[in-house]
Amino acid sequence: MPDNRRFTLVRRPDGTPAAEDFHLAMQPTPALAPGEVLVRNVYASLDPAIRGWLDDAPSYMPPVALGAPVRATTVGTVAQSANPDFAPGDWVLGLNAIEEYSVAVPGGFTQKIDPAAVPSVTNYLSIFGAVGLTAYFGLLEVGKPKPGDTVLVTGAAGAVGSLVGQIAKLQGCRVIGIAGGPAKCARLVERYGFDAAIDYRGLDEAALVAAIRAATPDGLDVIFENVGGIILDAALMNLADGARVALCGLISEYNAPAPVGVRNLWQLIVHSASINGLLVRDFIPRFGEGAAAMGGWLAAGKLVFDEDIVTGIDNAFPAFMKLFSGGNDGKLILKL
Amino acid sequence: MPDNRRFTLVRRPDGTPAAEDFHLAMQPTPALAPGEVLVRNVYASLDPAIRGWLDDAPSYMPPVALGAPVRATTVGTVAQSANPDFAPGDWVLGLNAIEEYSVAVPGGFTQKIDPAAVPSVTNYLSIFGAVGLTAYFGLLEVGKPKPGDTVLVTGAAGAVGSLVGQIAKLQGCRVIGIAGGPAKCARLVERYGFDAAIDYRGLDEAALVAAIRAATPDGLDVIFENVGGIILDAALMNLADGARVALCGLISEYNAPAPVGVRNLWQLIVHSASINGLLVRDFIPRFGEGAAAMGGWLAAGKLVFDEDIVTGIDNAFPAFMKLFSGGNDGKLILKL
Numbered sequence: 001m002p003d004n005r006r007f008t009l010v011r012r013p014d015g016t017p018a019a020e021d022f023h024l025a026m027q028p029t030p031a032l033a034p035g036e037v038l039v040r041n042v043y044a045s046l047d048p049a050i051r052g053w054l055d056d057a058p059s060y061m062p063p064v065a066l067g068a069p070v071r072a073t074t075v076g077t078v079a080q081s082a083n084p085d086f087a088p089g090d091w092v093l094g095l096n097a098i099e100e101y102s103v104a105v106p107g108g109f110t111q112k113i114d115p116a117a118v119p120s121v122t123n124y125l126s127i128f129g130a131v132g133l134t135a136y137f138g139l140l141e142v143g144k145p146k147p148g149d150t151v152l153v154t155g156a157a158g159a160v161g162s163l164v165g166q167i168a169k170l171q172g173c174r175v176i177g178i179a180g181g182p183a184k185c186a187r188l189v190e191r192y193g194f195d196a197a198i199d200y201r202g203l204d205e206a207a208l209v210a211a212i213r214a215a216t217p218d219g220l221d222v223i224f225e226n227v228g229g230i231i232l233d234a235a236l237m238n239l240a241d242g243a244r245v246a247l248c249g250l251i252s253e254y255n256a257p258a259p260v261g262v263r264n265l266w267q268l269i270v271h272s273a274s275i276n277g278l279l280v281r282d283f284i285p286r287f288g289e290g291a292a293a294m295g296g297w298l299a300a301g302k303l304v305f306d307e308d309i310v311t312g313i314d315n316a317f318p319a320f321m322k323l324f325s326g327g328n329d330g331k332l333i334l335k336l
Numbered sequence: 337m338p339d340n341r342r343f344t345l346v347r348r349p350d351g352t353p354a355a356e357d358f359h360l361a362m363q364p365t366p367a368l369a370p371g372e373v374l375v376r377n378v379y380a381s382l383d384p385a386i387r388g389w390l391d392d393a394p395s396y397m398p399p400v401a402l403g404a405p406v407r408a409t410t411v412g413t414v415a416q417s418a419n420p421d422f423a424p425g426d427w428v429l430g431l432n433a434i435e436e437y438s439v440a441v442p443g444g445f446t447q448k449i450d451p452a453a454v455p456s457v458t459n460y461l462s463i464f465g466a467v468g469l470t471a472y473f474g475l476l477e478v479g480k481p482k483p484g485d486t487v488l489v490t491g492a493a494g495a496v497g498s499l500v501g502q503i504a505k506l507q508g509c510r511v512i513g514i515a516g517g518p519a520k521c522a523r524l525v526e527r528y529g530f531d532a533a534i535d536y537r538g539l540d541e542a543a544l545v546a547a548i549r550a551a552t553p554d555g556l557d558v559i560f561e562n563v564g565g566i567i568l569d570a571a572l573m574n575l576a577d578g579a580r581v582a583l584c585g586l587i588s589e590y591n592a593p594a595p596v597g598v599r600n601l602w603q604l605i606v607h608s609a610s611i612n613g614l615l616v617r618d619f620i621p622r623f624g625e626g627a628a629a630m631g632g633w634l635a636a637g638k639l640v641f642d643e644d645i646v647t648g649i650d651n652a653f654p655a656f657m658k659l660f661s662g663g664n665d666g667k668l669i670l671k672l
Contacts, residue, residue, distance in 0.1 A: 052602070058573070058603075058606070059606050060605075060606045060607070228601065237394070247601065247604050247605055248605070249605070250601060250602050250605075253599075253602070259599040260597070260599075261596070261597030261598050261599035261601075262597050262598050262599075262601055263589075263595040263596075263597035263598075265564065265583065265586060265597075265598055265611070266388070266586050266589070267394075267613075268583050268611060268612070268613030269396075269583055269584070269585070269586075269613040269614060269615055270394070270395050270396045270613070270615070271396070271613060272613050272614070272615045272618050273612075273613050274610055274611060274612040274613065275601070275604060275610060275611045276604070276609075276610040277603075277604030277605040277606070277607060277608050277609050277610065278605060278608070279605055279606070279608045282608050
């Protein structure tokens with residue numbers, strides 16, 4: 001068995017993760033049990049959800065154990081197989097870890113993929129992966145936009161947000177995005193086709209409320225929420241009656257030792273509105289349908305997307321931290 | 337026209353309302369225009385929603401103007417009529433104000449009522465009024481409980497909460513209530529038939545989380561939320577997958593100059609759960625159906641309810657403040 005470099009968690013982050021919370025360990029790979037395969041991970045998906053898995057808090061999956069490699073979705077090739085259905089060289093997608101080699105049990109989320117079916121095998125971590133399917137099912141099934149609706153996307157320049165905005169435009173909606181900085185805001189309008197963009201930097205809550213109102217005088221029918229904090233509070237002050245908030249993430253809170261929280265929930269009562277938590281796992285049985293729809297739009301030139309690929313497992317920590325500084329342009333992926 | 341004592345708003349409350357924010361004014365009643373009626377208000381409903389109407393903030397109806405009487409639902413008798421369908425002596429229900437006489441335009445929420453159809457005419461402000469219909473439609477249409485579900489009611493000893501708990505039991509649910517103090521908790525179990533009660537007094541958020549968990553180890557399927565703040569945050573840490581929060585009120589926040597807010601919204605993502613704002617106005621076309629169902633349960637001895645009637649318009653301020661101190665037992669009504 002080859003040696004295995006692994007990006008391990010050695011201390012739970014207290015607020016913002018520090019380099020010392022992690023350690024690049026060299027460990028041997030274990031022998032395979034019958035049915036298992038050894039995957040040489042080639043690309044790992046760096047997602048905001050990983051931050052939640054580092055905390056010892058009740059969640060939809062157990063926390064990453066201290067000493068264990070940090071959990072991540074990867075694509076890679078089979079290096080060794082003790083499973084008759086998998087041969088060395090097969091490409092697989094799975095929920096593994098940021099490490100060179102993972103032992104995987106096929107089934108469930110771990111499956112073979114065809115790199116020839118997509119422009120780049122990394123697309124299985126972006127537009128055809130959890131990111132793309134979160135945008136697709138989150139907007140359409142949780143946000144439920146109707147033609148003519150006004151849709152606000154927060155974290156709009158991110159991997160999920162940029163797809164959500166484009167899918168909302170394809171539904172005949174007016175789409176506003178919130179992002180950090182003039183370059184990202186220009187990209188929302190010019191590259192992703194948003195109708196308008198709001199730069200949140202330097203704006204307090206009252207100024208955010210006013211900026212959203214100016215861009216959407218009839219109120220918001222759908223909010224696709226990635227950020228939380230005062231950005232969500234400001235959006236809540238601009239609801240149309242019957243508005244739906246698809247709650248995908250709260251990235252502004254993940255590293256906060258004392259979360260700001262949300263103080264304008266009363267607006268849900270005023271407008272008979274709702275906030276609905278969104279977990280892409282709920283749509284696993286329909287992933288094929290979503291990927292087919294995204295593939296069709298892509299082939300027709302109706303969707304664009306970006307990937308930001310960082311190379312080297314020794315860059316895992318600074319690459320991960322780009323998610324929180326807003327430093328990435330497009331889906332953040334680590335090449336191992 | 338008779339003189340008219342009116343409980344007027346003279347200053348917008350800054351946080352907790354003060355006696356000086358109001359003034360008992362003596363003003364003449366205006367002459368009636370064709371179609372109008374003059375109502376001698378006999379009972380006024382004192383509701384937490386009134387607190388919201390005193391603020392100059394965007395809401396589902398305009399704020400009470402400075403110098404105007406405080407808006408409230410009332411029942412009373414027609415004193416003078418310029419409307420051929422209403423005769424002096426007719427009983428009417430309407431959204432009027434805390435004042436002896438209101439000029440009302442029949443139609444919409446203002447309607448004739450039959451005092452002989454109910455045990456007491458005050459019931460039109462409690463079980464057959466907005467309170468009862470909020471409990472009925474809020475639980476059944478927004479909370480959507482299924483038999484066997486676990487339902488948590490906060491503010492459970494209040495006018496709405498005590499009915500919600502009983503209706504949930506009639507749906508075959510296990511029902512837990514949160515209330516303040518041992519007397520109210522005993523009443524939840526002994527009088528209203530809750531399965532268990534939690535006294536929130538003296539408990540911090542962690543202790544509340546633990547108390548809810550101990551009472552509902554499989555998690556909460558439905559939360560009927562009247563309170564907000566750390567009580568809602570503690571409930572959110574105990575969600576079952578797919579949980580529904582029917583958001584009826586946030587009374588702990590209404591007088592807070594700096595609201596605590598809600599910091600555990602991420603649990604909505606973890607459990608694919610939702611928070612849905614509840615405004616009884618959305619169910620006006622179905623009020624007859626709700627009142628009939630409640631009347632049937634009442635006649636069958638399956639529901640109990642309580643009214644707390646305070647006498648005298650000069651007691652309007654201290655009576656209103658009982659809503660926030662938890663001093664009332666049952667639906668709070670002012671006899672004018």
